[in-house]
Amino acid sequence: MYKIIEDVFTLKRLIKDESKLLPEYVPPSLPHREEHLRRLAEIFKIVIETKGKTFQKAMLTGETGTGKTAVAKRFGQSVIDYATHKGLKLKYIHINCHKDRTLFLITRKMVQEICPELPKRGFSPFELLAMIHDYLNSHTMHAIITLDEADFLIPKSGEDLIYDLIRLADEKLNEPQRISIILISRKTNILYELDKTTVSTLLHNTIRFEPYTSTQLRDILNARIIETFYPGVVSEEAIELISDMVSAPYESGHRGDARYALGLLWKAAKIAERLNAIRVLPEHVRMARAEGTISIEDIQNLQLHEKLILLSVAKALRKKQTAYITMGEVEDEYIQLCALWSQDPRKHTQVYMYIQNLKNIGVINTKISGSGYRGKTTLIGLVDAPAEAIEKELIKIITNEVNKQVTRGRRLDKH
Ligand SMILES: Nc1ncnc2c1ncn2[C@@H]1O[C@H](COP(=O)(O)OP(=O)(O)O)[C@@H](O)[C@H]1O
Ligand SMILES: [Mg+2]
Known part of the structure; x- marks a missing residue:
């Protein structure tokens, strides 16, 4: 009896509130980021002063974990409170471009957050953007859109996403411009596709986050x-x-x-x-x-085939007991896994793109083979987590996702 009571009393006496450690939690104060927050407020002061008729563009850059997302979200919450207080209708929308990677998904999310009552189906992203703009105008509202993890937009989709978003605002020169943008990216080189004026505004309004x-x-x-x-x-x-x-x-x-x-x-x-x-x-x-x-959040945000490829890497590494495996070995494993979950395997070039993406987010590392291999081949390793733990977690997540796909499929069949 004593043991049971002792167990209950001693167990979990450490963590009072686990939710405060989750990656999405934004703490009320951000030590050593007060200056960054102040600078962001200075940039957006004009938007509030003109009652939302002018727009701004800003950029936050720095390595992972330097507080970019937290600062943007904290700014978003505070600026809405302040604007409401000043009688300005302002929306803050934080979009994670790692999750929503196409203009289609981004504009759909914007409609959802800004004007959920409008229909989303059957419109192109450009039509949706125009609808959002008209809605903001007719409601005298302003929206600050944060495109977080913007690194994932340009190089992958081939569409000039940020450009389209910004251009839409610029084209309406004679009207009040009601969409402001905060770009968050690890590096500033995502700007290379944008026009000169935009680049110079963004560079001028860039806030750097040091480690x-x-x-x-x-x-x-x-x-x-x-x-x-x-x-x-x-x-x-x-x-x-x-x-x-x-x-x-x-x-x-x-x-x-x-x-x-x-x-x-x-x-x-x-x-x-x-x-x-x-x-x-x-x-x-x-x-x-x-x-x-390795954070579960990182894994969950991956696309299904990226998850399958990561699982292939983990599996192959565990089987072979080596630090690195070849691209070919990953693909062999991947094809088997696809069969297991009844998925069509993607082609080699696409698999290669996925591998690059996994490398970008820092889950895997790659290097070109040296001696001991015939020809040159890409070698792949896991950065910072035991293969077995990743495998277990991925199997759960993939099974879940594929099951959902199957249920959705059945539901569609019925219609
Ligand atoms: N100055 C800070 N004070 C308190 N927590 C912070 C601070 N900077 C970052 N964090 C926390 O560290 C984690 C990573 O920060 P995040 O803003 O997501 O970084 P980034 O977007 O630059 O990768 C989050 O959980 C965030 O709450
Ligand atoms: Mg972030």
Whole structure:
């Protein structure tokens, strides 16, 4: 009896509110990003001053985990409150272009958020954009659209997405321009396709996000710990270790990345709970690091065939027990997996594109083969997570997605 009671009382005495560690949670304060927020407000001041009749374009750049998304979302929430207070009808729409990769999906999302009562079916993206514009005009509204992870737009689709969005606003020169844009991307080179004036505005309004230093990470972790954990549960040494590890010069993939730091903290806490520890200690951090941290969110956002390819990589690596496998080996595995889930395998060039995309988001790494291989071939490895863990997670997610496809198919058959 005593044991049961002790178990209940001691278990889960660490994490008070797990939701505060989820990647989509935006904390009320963003230490060391006050200046970035201020700069964004300065850029958009004119929109509020002209009661939404002028538009702005801004760009946020920096490596993963430097707070770009958090700052944009926090800005969006605050600016809406302020605008409402000033009697201006303003909408803030945050679009993740990694998830919604085509102009079609983006404009559909915009209609959903700005004017859900309008029909979406049967219109081209351009017609939808025009409808949104007319709607904003007739309702004297303004919309700030954030295109987050914009790196995924241009190189892939071949359509000049951002250009189309911006041009639509520019073409209506004689009318108030009611759509503002915030572009978020890792690099500024996504701008190369845009016209000169747009590029120069965007470069002028670019806010750079530098990787966090050890002390900055410590402040971020401490603030989050107060929201998430019971008091005194995370040891100072554990916080110090995470901040130092993530900001260390030898840390190649995630240097200064707050998401990675928070992920390590969350994982260390989980390990501590599993071991029935009463505090999160450096040892738990080391164990967390050894387990690797690839986020489930990253995997879920992938397209079905990217998931299948990633699963092929994990499977082939586990079977072969090597650090790298060849493109051919991945494709063999992929074809088998497609058969298993009754999917048509994609062609070689498309598979290659998917591999590049997986590399872009940092799940896999690739290199060209050296000696020991006939000819030159692309070698593929997993960046930072054990193959087995990825495999398990992917099998769950893919099965789920394919089942949904089947149910949807049946529903359509009935109509
Ligand atoms: N200054 C900060 N204060 C508190 N949390 C932060 C800060 N910067 C980033 N984070 C957190 O770190 C994670 C990654 O930040 P995010 O804004 O998604 O980075 P990015 O968009 O640049 O990749 C999120 O969970 C976010 O809440
Ligand atoms: Mg982001």
